[in-house]
Amino acid sequence: MLDTERHYLKRIVMADRPLFVVALPLTANTELHAEDAGAVGVYELIADTSTPSGVAAASALESFHTRVAISYPEDFVIKVVDPMGRRVIEPSDEDQPLVLPFQKISSVVRGWIADLVDGVEPIVETPGHRKSTVLVVAVPVRPQAELHPYDKGVRGVYSVDITESNLTDAQKAGSALNSFHLTVAVEVPEDFQITVVDAFDKILEAGAEPESRAFYCEIVTSGISKDMLALVGAPVIEEKRESKPAASRREDDDLSPSL
Known part of the structure; x- marks a missing residue:
C-alpha cells in the first residue's frame, strides 16, 4: 500500500472532506528547474463536506498555488484527486475558490494516484488482481x-x-x-x-x-x-434545535461587560 494511501485510510476525519493536490512533472522526460523540484508530491487539503466538488477543486488549486511557489508551472501537471472515490475532480470557470489549510504528505507520487493524474483509467479487476x-x-x-x-x-x-x-x-x-x-x-x-x-x-x-x-x-x-x-440516495434529515425564550436569548447574546 502506498504511504499516501495508508496515511489517508488511517485517518479519521471528523465531518471533513479530504482532497489531494498532486503535482507531477509534465512528462517522464521533463527536467524540472532546481527551484521547482521540491514542489513535486502529494498535498492534503480539508474541505467542508457541504462544499460542491467544483468549488472544492477550485479551492484546492487556489490554496496550492497561493502557498507553493513554482517558477515554471508549464513544466507540471497539477490535479485535484478525491481519494475516497479515486477520481480527478475539475473546477469550472464559475466556481469561486476559498483558501484552505493543507499539508504535504508525500514527495513521491506513484501507484493509482500517479495513474489518475496521468489520465490512466483505474484497473478493472481480473482473476490476477487480488484486492x-x-x-x-x-x-x-x-x-x-x-x-x-x-x-x-x-x-x-x-x-x-x-x-x-x-x-x-x-x-x-x-x-x-x-x-x-x-x-x-x-x-x-x-x-x-x-x-x-x-x-x-x-x-x-x-x-x-x-x-x-x-x-x-x-x-x-x-x-x-x-x-x-x-x-x-440518503434522506435529508432536519436536525432539531432547542429554542430558548426570547429573554434568555437576549441575555445570552448580550456582549456588554459584567459590572
Missing part, C-alpha cells in the same frame, strides 16, 4: 439527537478490502456488510441507511442471504460529501 476496495456508507435516517447513545459515532464512510478476486458484486456487497457489522456495533440498525459502493461509484446490492465472508474494515471519514449522499 479491491469497496465503501460502506452509513447514513442516519433519524436526527442525531434521537439516535441511541452508542450509535452517535456510527455515521460515516468505511473502506472494506476485498481480498478474494472471484466474488460477484452481490457477494462483495454481502461480505462488505458482514465486515462492517462485525467491526461496528450498531445498536439500532434500522436507524441507518447502509449502502455499499464500489470504486466506480456503482451501488452494490447484497443477495437474499448476505455472504458471511469477513474482510478488514475501517472508517475513512465521518463526514459524507453531498455527492456521496446523492449517489446513495
Whole structure:
C-alpha cells in the first residue's frame, strides 16, 4: 500500500472532506528547474463536506498555488484527486475558490494516484488482481439527537478490502456488510441507511442471504460529501434545535461587560 494511501485510510476525519493536490512533472522526460523540484508530491487539503466538488477543486488549486511557489508551472501537471472515490475532480470557470489549510504528505507520487493524474483509467479487476476496495456508507435516517447513545459515532464512510478476486458484486456487497457489522456495533440498525459502493461509484446490492465472508474494515471519514449522499440516495434529515425564550436569548447574546 502506498504511504499516501495508508496515511489517508488511517485517518479519521471528523465531518471533513479530504482532497489531494498532486503535482507531477509534465512528462517522464521533463527536467524540472532546481527551484521547482521540491514542489513535486502529494498535498492534503480539508474541505467542508457541504462544499460542491467544483468549488472544492477550485479551492484546492487556489490554496496550492497561493502557498507553493513554482517558477515554471508549464513544466507540471497539477490535479485535484478525491481519494475516497479515486477520481480527478475539475473546477469550472464559475466556481469561486476559498483558501484552505493543507499539508504535504508525500514527495513521491506513484501507484493509482500517479495513474489518475496521468489520465490512466483505474484497473478493472481480473482473476490476477487480488484486492479491491469497496465503501460502506452509513447514513442516519433519524436526527442525531434521537439516535441511541452508542450509535452517535456510527455515521460515516468505511473502506472494506476485498481480498478474494472471484466474488460477484452481490457477494462483495454481502461480505462488505458482514465486515462492517462485525467491526461496528450498531445498536439500532434500522436507524441507518447502509449502502455499499464500489470504486466506480456503482451501488452494490447484497443477495437474499448476505455472504458471511469477513474482510478488514475501517472508517475513512465521518463526514459524507453531498455527492456521496446523492449517489446513495440518503434522506435529508432536519436536525432539531432547542429554542430558548426570547429573554434568555437576549441575555445570552448580550456582549456588554459584567459590572
